[in-house]
Amino acid sequence: MMVGQTLKKKRSLIRRIAMRRVTNLYAFVGGILLLMSGAMVLRGGIGMRIGLGVSVVGLLVFVWGIAFAKDNAHRGRYVVAEAHDRSVMQNVKLGLAIMTCGFGAWYMTGAMNVMVYLAGGFGGCYLLVGFALYLRGPREKQYLWAYREDPLHCGKCGYDALHVSENQCPECGWYYPPGNLLVETRWVWWWWKNWRIIYLEQPKRNLVMLSLLGLVLNAVVMTAVVIMLTRQFDVYALVSLIVVLTVSWFWLHTNINLVRVVQYLWS
Numbered sequence: 567m568m569v570g571q572t573l574k575k576k577r578s579l580i581r582r583i584a585m586r587r588v589t590n591l592y593a594f595v596g597g598i599l600l601l602m603s604g605a606m607v608l609r610g611g612i613g614m615r616i617g618l619g620v621s622v623v624g625l626l627v628f629v630w631g632i633a634f635a636k637d638n639a640h641r642g643r644y645v646v647a648e649a650h651d652r653s654v655m656q657n658v659k660l661g662l663a664i665m666t667c668g669f670g671a672w673y674m675t676g677a678m679n680v681m682v683y684l685a686g687g688f689g690g691c692y693l694l695v696g697f698a699l700y701l702r703g704p705r706e707k708q709y710l711w712a713y714r715e716d717p718l719h720c721g722k723c724g725y726d727a728l729h730v731s732e733n734q735c736p737e738c739g740w741y742y743p744p745g746n747l748l749v750e751t752r753w754v755w756w757w758w759k760n761w762r763i764i765y766l767e768q769p770k771r772n773l774v775m776l777s778l779l780g781l782v783l784n785a786v787v788m789t790a791v792v793i794m795l796t797r798q799f800d801v802y803a804l805v806s807l808i809v810v811l812t813v814s815w816f817w818l819h820t821n822i823n824l825v826r827v828v829q830y831l832w833s
């Protein structure tokens with residue numbers, strides 16, 4: 567038991583350090599892309615268009631790295647409420663940073679071009695997600711996940727659960743779940759980890775949400791691809807390319823998970 571715990575802790579620490587390295591690398595690569603694109607912009611012509619595209623991607627990656635680097639360096643015991651606050655702040659910071667980039671672009675060029683709208687739109691989306699997360703608060707499911715991973719502490723508040731004889735936390739009143747309780751896992755949507763879904767809490771709701779999301783994403787990706795294929799390479803084609811690059815993973819993810827939920831419901 568003790569050896570297992572120590573190993574698990576060590577592994578999660580290694581994972582956190584690796585994550586921090588990845589974000590630092592992103593920030594570094596983003597900085598280099600920015601410098602390169604600056605040089606390209608100075609040349610003008612087609613180089614300027616490519617430079618503009620690269621600088622937008624570089625800036626987003628750079629901002630992403632900066633916004634997440636500090637939070638990923640977090641150490642200590644995992645408490646759901648704290649993790650929730652961190653993810654709210656990550657979304658708000660990222661949203662504000664992207665919108666600031668858009669404002670900077672508008673301020674420097676004096677033109678309300680597509681890039682400025684795009685920065686406003688993306689930044690606004692992150693702000694909305696942060697606000698929605700803040701309103702919703704942590705979910706019961708997250709407490710269960712935390713408890714499953716560390717049954718020595720309360721899943722809700724992190725209080726010591728080892729020396730408590732009742733089935734309720736003396737600190738916050740949360741009821742410890744029974745050992746045989748079926749819980750939707752944290753990794754349920756990670757299809758590359760385990761294709762077959764073992765248990766879903768609200769499969770019908772998941773089906774509806776994934777279908778709607780799939781419809782919207784399919785429409786967005788198809789429109790962007792049509793624009794890219796039918797137009798000369800102009801700023802709209804560039805924006806379409808950025809949109810496709812940004813949502814492609816999400817799009818693939820949604821469609822694959824839709825298939826998995828259908829399999830789960832009809833098997």
Ligand SMILES: [Zn+2]
Binds near residue numbers: 720
């Ligand atoms: Zn508690």
